Amino acid sequence: MTYSMLWHVKQKEESKSMKQFVSFVRKEFYHIFRDMRTMMILLGIPVILIIIFGYAITTEIRSVPVAVLDQSRTDITRKLVDRISASEYFNLYKMVDNMEEAQQLFRRNKVRLVIVFPVDFATSNDASIQLLADATDPNEATQITAYMSQLIMDNGNFSIANGTSDSRFSVSGSRLVPVVHLLYNPLMKGAYNFVPGVMGLILILICSMMTSVGIVKEKEMGTMEVLLVSPMKPAYIVIAKAIPYLLLSMVNIVTILVIAYFLLDVPIAGSLTLLVFISILYAFVALCLGLLVSTMADTQKSAMLVCVMVLMLPVILLSGMVFPIENMPVVLQWLSNIVPAKWYIIAVKDVMIKGLGIGSVLPEIAILTVMVAFLMLLSVKRFKIRL
């Protein structure tokens, strides 16, 4: 046989494989579109997650109810209280007359912070203000007191500038006031943090979970048995399974970006192309993870369980999305390094929020690429060509 004839045969084989492949992908889309409930969940998940993270479990300080115990009763304190209640962060719930009343408000969960001005506040040279915070939620308490300190300090300076004497007071006891500039997210908006996190979560959810459940379903329903006894290459079966979910997750990423940009005012500072490229790379990692899960699980239930426990929980807990990695025990910090979402979220924040170019996310891209290669190799090795 001549070379050209060989080439011709090879090409014919390839076009046949292509046909198999296309028909398999079409079948996958049938599966997805005919299961309306799953379809609605898949398309609705990003919207729901954004709403939950954006409005329900927000960590932003807004309209915190406070009570004031003003024992000095001077113009300065009254002015200060006006300022506090005028700010968007705090609402004045009540002026209380004694400590007992303040305690009561705490216990009835009416206020989260009480400000106590001492009797000698306006007269003493080193008067201090007492801030009492409800520390049942320590993170929130820290944040509230920090905001309040900042507010009081700002307004203290303001009154000095107005020439009012006797208004020197301190919050910390130190005259050294640090000047803090918040970069990239001057308004301390939570959305800047959770939007990349939700993207990391969605891609794992759809690419890993749906792909692994989809493949395992074929095993469970017995259709895998028929497919294996066919000329279809096992690799094609798997890739064809993954493609629709890859596309679907891209739709979700676009949904998230649109909601984030138009509703939550999250900027897309860097290159959109780079952002999409990183997302696709991360989606590949997720697909490989799903593939790996499918080689281990025999039922849809176990596949789903593995995905939630082994893949989704680390994304939420160890990726830095909810809890800062720097605050974790060293062991967990090490562990967080193998969570792909951590690197993805870092890269997305760099590109989307900070507007950095490809040069600064190269390490993350490299790590994700290595992960793809490793997981691909592992799952191809584990994929069974028999039952």
Added chain:
Amino acid sequence: MNNIDVQHINKSYGGVSALRDISLEIKPGELFGLIGPDGAGKTSLFRILTTLLLADSGSATVCGLDVTRDYKEIRHCVGYMPGRFSLYQDLTVEENLKFFATVFNTTIKENYGLIRDIYVQIEPFKNRRAGKLSGGMKQKLALSCALIHRPEVLFLDEPTTGVDPVSRVEFWNMLDRLKNEGITILVSTPYMDEASRCDRIALMRSGECLSVNTPEGIRSTYTRPLYAVHGSFMYKLLIDLRSYPDTYSCYAFGDSHHLALKDGKNDIVGLEKFIREKGYTDVTLELIRPSIEDCFMAL
């Protein structure tokens, strides 16, 4: 040359032996039946021959190809219908057929002649989802899908289990027609009455192959006198017949008992006397030819 050649196959699952030293030779164009109850090892043998399982020891070839080494080539030339309905329930009849046609690098048109007789029966429902078909129609669709690439060898694992009697007869008629097309068919069934539809059968039990022969050949190896016994008080009658000294075996078969007497003890008068003495008045005895099931029970 044999189309399926099985030599000394052994297979066990974690110490439980599923197949013990199975050897079979199936010729081209033969309709060969594996007959045996659940747990006989029929499905394991099917999976080994369709390259889905590896045998612990022994060798097997299908279309002259080794099931271990040449598994890829075998997957091109065989059709397989697993025991469980294994098509896509959320795809329509036509979509399933089309899908399997492309998976096997062919089109419905190309081999329509082969499946026409079967497919015309389900064609009126071609836009119905496969999950919504009746049991008999599911089997017809599954058979159409397994045949769509005109395989050289067709493996049918319990195709008639859970199918109504009329559809079962139809199904076997279809297999006859496929045999005439020159396709080698290996079919398994737990129903002994279907065995006579095969060219040759292998009786299997607990992973062992008890006997391989034509259905007629197997029936002719049965040498004992066999009676069908009818009467009232059937259960008591069964106990009493088993206590008769010349009884070799007695089993309940539908509405009668099949009583086999020991070799050379064909004393019908003595038997009738025994039954009368036990107090039965309406018992009829009828000398019958053994069925495959009788032979199976005797093995």
